[in-house]
Amino acid sequence: MTSRFISPAPTRRTVVKAAAVTAVAAPALLGAASPALADAGAPAFLHGVASGDPLPDGVLLWTRVTPSPEAVPGSGLGPDVQVGWELAEDRGFARVVASGTTTASASADHTVKADVRGLRPATAYWFRFTAGAAVSPAARTRTAPAADAAAPGVRFGVVSCANWESGHFSAYRHLAGRADLDAILHLGDYVYEYASGAYPEAKYVVRQHEPRHEIVSLADYRTRHGHYKTDPDLQALHAAHPVIAIWDDHEFANDAWAGGAENHTPGAEGEWAARVAAAKQAYFEWMPVRTSTEGTVFRRLRFGKLADLHLLDLRSFRSAPAKTGSGTVDDPERSITGRAQLDWLKSGLAGSDATWQLVGTSVMISPVAFGSLPAYLLEPLAELMGLPKEGLAANVDQWDGYTDDRKELLAHLTSRGIRNTVFLTGDIHMAWANDVPVKAATYPLSASAATEFVVTSVTSDNLDDILHVASGTLSVVAAGAVKAANRHVKWVDMDHHGYGVLDVTAERSQMDYYTVSDKTDPAATTAWARSYRTLTGTQRVERVYQPVR
Ligand SMILES: [Fe+2]
Known part of the structure; x- marks a missing residue:
């Protein structure tokens, strides 16, 4: 999900190249002889x-x-x-x-x-x-800890939303510089699909991406992925740590769902299914993610008895957004996960013997109401979060747009006594620390089912970028209003960029939030901003006054 102040000029292509269906290279054979190399000119490794x-x-x-x-x-x-x-x-x-x-x-x-x-x-x-x-x-x-090992701790760098044209990937460089991480969790928007100058608008573009046009065909998606992989900070991140990635919408097109996207024009940009096939083929070619024959990234990784990591695909199976008139946000026929993935998640959560259930969700699961905000803040926030400016107080691109799935999942957690579920989230270009209430209206008198740590964007625009004001000037007011209307929200920072470091032990899961000094500066510095943790068994976040390290 992103906002745009301007719509890209309708320089739509009339022809979309058919996606050639090809498989990635077969897995190499362990212990094979040294390669006998063809005379192929001058091979080079230019993409890390x-x-x-x-x-x-x-x-x-x-x-x-x-x-x-x-x-x-x-x-x-x-x-x-x-x-x-x-x-x-x-x-x-x-x-x-x-x-x-x-x-x-x-x-x-x-x-x-x-x-x-x-x-x-x-x-x-x-x-x-x-x-x-x-x-x-x-x-x-x-490698990960043995499945039956009582791993003493696991530590992840956590990132999302790295728009090339919005700035430099200093967050990646600073994470690459840490030697104490087990892996990087990338929660989506690893690439963006827009034409150059569409997001942000041209005068705010820090550096131009390739190709210059909106990516639609297989060649386009490959070119964009290839261009991202030339970034020195991105290469450094991949050279330092294994990356565990899921996609969000911009790996396809803005606000993607199973049958289309806000930023897809059927006809002029071809069929959605062909565009998705091209985007997924390029994704599996260019990302260190095991290629799925089902064309999805939902999967589970285990870090000993300490944590199961459930990774979600919230784009491939989702119903049409409520705002297109396909139904209300509460319609039980609508789904963000699809039936099979929700059942897979529920059974994985119920069957796990791990202390922590970490759930990588590309979009925020905590309900958020914005109705109490004054108009001068609601409008830019509406831009940022994709809300209709008339004042509808929910972001329907998040789980707020698919409340029946959320209700079913949270009821499953509480009815089955599943503790220590921590949602790890990207997408909205702000940092949050939330309890995940079963009933937000009566919280905190009613129960919390889980907690949620949302990391801000690596570069993609947030509140101060959209308003073009100094960082922090409006966010202080807006954050206060959001917290007042949403008592399960313990912290929100609306105008910094950076990354998180999640440290998990048997006693607690702690997110340390870091910010970068200036996304337009290729040599930006980093600083610790805040920390929140969930103690085991509590389903609540609490502030901690120092980072783990
Ligand atoms: Fe994003």
Whole structure:
């Protein structure tokens, strides 16, 4: 979800290239011989390397090779090339414990993945790729704790909403500089689909992305992903930590749902299904996420007995937004998860023996009413949160637009006595710490079912950016009004950018919120802003006056 003050000029394409259905490169074979490399010009690794989705015995490795100068992302050009990979226990690669080869081809935009197994749990490894004479940068990754281990702690960097044109990815650089993280949790809006100058408007663009037009075709999505992967801070993040990513709407188009999006024009921009297929193909090619034959990112990762991490796909199966007249926000026929995913989540939560149930949800689950805000604040907030300016007091792109699913999920938590559920959220370009009440109207006299930590955007616009005023001038007032109308909201910061660090132990889950000094400054500094924690068994957040580290 985002706001835009201006609509992109209707330079819509009349033709959408059909999405070629291709699979990503097959997993490499462990222990295969060194690659015999084709004479393919001058291979080079120009888009960094990455790892993701750590398991107790494995991790997914990723890179993109450029086998020849014309083989730029999205071109469909360039020969097949053999790519070797190796994974070692030391950064000098003296103790290589796994290696293999795979073929990079134009059919997968010359991206490759190696899904390595046979590794030790809770262990750091180093990996790199080779192609011809080229050797990629070396990168660090880490496996998850053993499934039955009483892991003493797990620590994640948490990010969302990194719009290239809004600024520099300093949040990524500062997270890359931390050696104490198990993984990065990316909650969506890793790329944005807009034409250059559409969001933010042209005079506020910090740097231009490629391609300049709105991305619609497979070539477009590949080009945009490829361009993001040239960012030095983004490359540093992927080189330092495994990334666990889910998508939100902008990996497709603004306010996406199963049958369309706010920023999709059927006909002029082709069929929605073709656009989604192209976006998903490019996503699975370019992200260190295991490719799903079902075309979804909902999945579960485990961090010992300490935490199960349930990751949601809130775009592929969602019903049409209420604001298009498809029904009311309370309509039980409408869903944000789809029936199968909600059942999967409920059974996973009920069946887990882990101390913490971490739920990665791209959009906010806590109910929020904005009706008490004065008009001069409601209007920019409406822009930011996609509310109708007439004053409807709910953001229907969040779980607030699909209240029956939320009611069912929260009732499941309370009726089954499922404790310690913590929702981890991005999307709205603000930082929040919330209890998740069963009935917001009577809270805190009624129960809290869970807690929610929302991280702000890496760069995407928030309140002060939209109003073009100094950071903090209006947010102080607006935040006070939001808290007064929503007593389960313990903190909201509406005008900083940054990231979170989530630290989980048996006793508590704590989110440390960090801000960056200036998103337009490629050398921005970072500072700790606030911390909130949930003590085990409480389903409530409380402020903590220092970060974990
Ligand atoms: Fe966003």
